[in-house]
Amino acid sequence: MRVMVFVKATTDSEAEETPAPSAELLEAMGRYNNELVDAGILLAGDGLKPSKHGKRVAFDGASRTVIDGPFAETKELVAGYWLWQVRDMDHALEWVKRCPNPMPGPSEIEIRPLYEMSDFEATMSPEAASLHEGARSKLGN
Template structure:
């Protein structure tokens, strides 16, 4: 099972406060443990929402909203993509994680990633083949 592990933003991360050398070292060690265990597929920190944008869809219309965004507790500051056996295993890994913001309250959300079989009959053999073709291209770093 794959899980997206989402580090929620704080007022400090949205203000651009960078992690200390100690936190960077602690997170580096945690990431090494994830890699050694074969859990970590990807992981990155994100710039604050002031450097981002949102695109809102309404039917065929699109509108762009520039950051920053006000609801800090709903924003993402970073993420991992993990391959584990269960939600319980993902929770155990998160419990071992250093506090992402050293002091104060932090929150990490864990969400399962959809797999092809989760979509049922609507995900036809042709769509599955297309999806697999894209995954191979991505893995090989080839242009579509």
């Protein structure tokens, strides 16, 4: 099972005036990431710059509207992510509980399972399956 693990943004992570993470936190996260790699769980992961450097695109039919950051509701923003391959949700929870606190103060990490093509078997046409498989094979997945 693949899961996306989101490190939720905080007021501090959204403020560029905040000092960079401490050497201790960077080392702890580095050790944790190495444990994930050694366990064969980590597929990808990175931190994100504050939302003021981002953009959103709102869709309404054929219309597209670009919205410049920063975005309101810091608690709904993502400051970083991991993509993991785990046995099940309990396995993912075990690993998240081992994570160092990713922020200087209170923080949250969210775990969400990814859809797999098998989730769409009932409605997947052979043409759609071929298109999706072609994209995955180009990516080496």
